[in-house]
Amino acid sequence: MNKITIRCFAGLGEQLGASVELTAEHPLTVAELRQQLSERYPDSRDMIARAMVAVNQEYATEATRLTSEDEIALIPLVSGG
Template sequence: MTSSDGITITLRLFAIYRERVGQECIEATLQSGSTVADALTYLGELHPNTLPLMPTTMVAVNQEYTERDYVLQPNDEIALIPPVSGGQGATLDSYDLTVG
């Protein structure tokens, strides 16, 4: 959807974003010429608890990774992909070596 005032985009939320927002998707209307960074600002204003996540988040538009200065088009889908962590940490084994 597009109008003289703006464009409609979809923010698709994964993992901790989904948990903090309580939704899988958010539809937003932004000004024409808005960038991915503007969409993130919109989300941060709507849900301030997402702001700490944003510096380390990867962003994809229409299933392709992109930079935050990418200019959005009508009906673009922005996926916010937070860093993944978990699993077992590395362990170090220590051995005594004998020469001879």
């Protein structure tokens, strides 16, 4: 089993909590991570879809594979004014 922890920031942190744990039978991609989080938290689906994902302090692509050793962060887009 592959257990990963995702740190959530800003509005996502308020909605989902400071961190979320997922367990999968195989290493997930960022796209699969988004899908699982959206299924678990349907009210946050839009914010999850638009959020940036950082893996080990670098922005990741949808194809990036995640492991339990990775530091994963979900960072919602913010707008200034």
